[in-house]
Amino acid sequence: MDLHLEKNDPETKEYGGFWIRFGAYLLDSIILGIPLMILTFVILFAFLGSSGVLDAMLADPEYMESTMTDNQAMKLLGGYLLAVLLNFIITIAYYAGMHASKWQGTIGKKLLGLKVTDMNGQRISFWRGLGRYIAMVFLSAIFMIGYIMAAFTAKKQSLHDMIAGTIVIKDK
Secondary structure (H helix, E strand, C coil): CCHHHHHHCHHHCCECCHHHHHHHHHHHHHHHHHHHHHHHHHHHHHHHHHHCHHHHHHHCCCHHHHCCCHHHHHHHHHHHHHHHHHHHHHHHHHHHHHHHCCCCCCHHHHHCCEEEEECCCCCCCHHHHHHHHHHHHHHHCHHHHHHHHHHCCCCCCCHHHHHHCEEEEECC
């Protein structure tokens, strides 16, 4: 028997269940969240730092409602929208890119010994990873039912896995 085929055969692999995947997601949230929070503060400081608005907002919580000018509010909104856009792009690139990489998973999945494959045990493309991420954000998150499905399906697939045609397996 060809060992290469056996290694990539998803039927011979142990699937990653709900709790280990949840742990990987928590790790990824920390790994990605801290730098994104710093980036957001840097962007807001770049937009508002020299104007003194940030200091005023921190010193007086009612500043935004009573004293802030329209120009300052537009700068705050512009900085906020830029931060949201960059956070969104970086998050998509992280999840879709890491799932399509040679690691076949995010840093959190790698740390917990998981990887994402197609139904044949092969590495997925960036585009499939992107579709998987979009399905995860917009469908699996609704009442968390899409995630919880992993606890009850034969191959421990969440809704976004079923949509993207992927499985999460333990990488031995």
